[in-house]
Amino acid sequence: RAKQEGRNTYRLFRADMHRQDRGRLELETALRNTAETGEGLGVHYQPLFDRDSGEVHGAEALLRWHHPTLGHVSPGDFIPLAERSGLILPLGERLMHLVAAQQRDWLDAGLAPPRVAVNLSARQFWQSDLVAQVRELYAAYDLPAGQIGFELTESILLDKQQEAIHTLQALRDLGCRIAIDDFGTGYSSLSYLQDLPVTTLKIDRSFIQKLGESRGSSAIVAAVTGLAKELGLRVVAEGVETDEQLQALSRYHVNLIQGFLTGRPADAATFAERYLVRDGAPA
Numbered sequence: 001r002a003k004q005e006g007r008n009t010y011r012l013f014r015a016d017m018h019r020q021d022r023g024r025l026e027l028e029t030a031l032r033n034t035a036e037t038g039e040g041l042g043v044h045y046q047p048l049f050d051r052d053s054g055e056v057h058g059a060e061a062l063l064r065w066h067h068p069t070l071g072h073v074s075p076g077d078f079i080p081l082a083e084r085s086g087l088i089l090p091l092g093e094r095l096m097h098l099v100a101a102q103q104r105d106w107l108d109a110g111l112a113p114p115r116v117a118v119n120l121s122a123r124q125f126w127q128s129d130l131v132a133q134v135r136e137l138y139a140a141y142d143l144p145a146g147q148i149g150f151e152l153t154e155s156i157l158l159d160k161q162q163e164a165i166h167t168l169q170a171l172r173d174l175g176c177r178i179a180i181d182d183f184g185t186g187y188s189s190l191s192y193l194q195d196l197p198v199t200t201l202k203i204d205r206s207f208i209q210k211l212g213e214s215r216g217s218s219a220i221v222a223a224v225t226g227l228a229k230e231l232g233l234r235v236v237a238e239g240v241e242t243d244e245q246l247q248a249l250s251r252y253h254v255n256l257i258q259g260f261l262t263g264r265p266a267d268a269a270t271f272a273e274r275y276l277v278r279d280g281a282p283a
């Protein structure tokens, strides 16, 4: 009897795995089509506020995917798949063009868009022609130096450190700001930071959200912000959701605030309406 149940359970498990595989395959096929055509791809922009002046001093570009039958698919589901399958390369290239074209539109409309940061995954960062692609993007859309910057996670920078430094420096030479995303969750040695040509640390939201509740998180925020100050790096607190968290951050060296409290990611039209100004006056 027990044996029987065990076997049924195993069979159910197999059927379930099969379904999951099929689901994943369907998703990958759909994503491949989208990468080819660009249909259903969009960008949301989330504002970064200067903590002291309250002004918008940047935005993060976040990829959005809407599929006709699957509906809205979350980046948490399709980005890992895109990375595994290599589709992140064509998708990432599309995103960069969408962002650059949007910046150009805003500039042409007489608006003053803030610098926008684009997320790069490992495969994107390690493309041999990344710097050339970025240089061509700036030229094709005639964008001011530094108008588009990048966010990378620590783990990307652990490999091939000299090559990473070389690529980062080339991007810095184009005026790009470079942020280390989700900082504190990776394994980079702190001493390595001083050799990296980066401008910004984004403290991972897991630490922000436990601020005040867990002593460990407060200690990490204190250490990271103290180090950043010494190294002359800008600090972004990401994932700020409550007034209490904002308040708790006030005693640390934090330059920029990003989170649902101050502004959720929004489509370009909504972002422009809320945050962009014309010639220094509200649009």
Ligand code: C2E
Pocket (backbone or CB within 6 Å): 046, 061, 062, 063, 074, 075, 076, 079, 088, 092, 095, 118, 119, 120, 121, 151, 181, 182, 205, 238, 239, 240, 241, 258, 259, 260, 261, 265
């Ligand atoms: P990330 O780069 O750390 O982006 C921040 C994520 O946190 C976004 O989720 C954003 O909506 C969310 N967020 C912002 N403020 C808050 C908050 O106060 N509370 C909470 N709970 N969440 C907040 P999203 O858009 O779902 O993106 C998830 C991840 O997908 C990103 O994490 C990034 O790693 C990846 N991703 C998104 N777009 C791209 C892209 O164009 N290229 C690559 N390579 N990765 C991307």
Ligand code: MG
Pocket (backbone or CB within 6 Å): 060, 119, 151, 181
């Ligand atoms: Mg990011």
Ligand code: MG
Pocket (backbone or CB within 6 Å): 181, 182, 202, 238
């Ligand atoms: Mg992040």
Ligand code: MG
Pocket (backbone or CB within 6 Å): 182, 204, 205
């Ligand atoms: Mg994050």
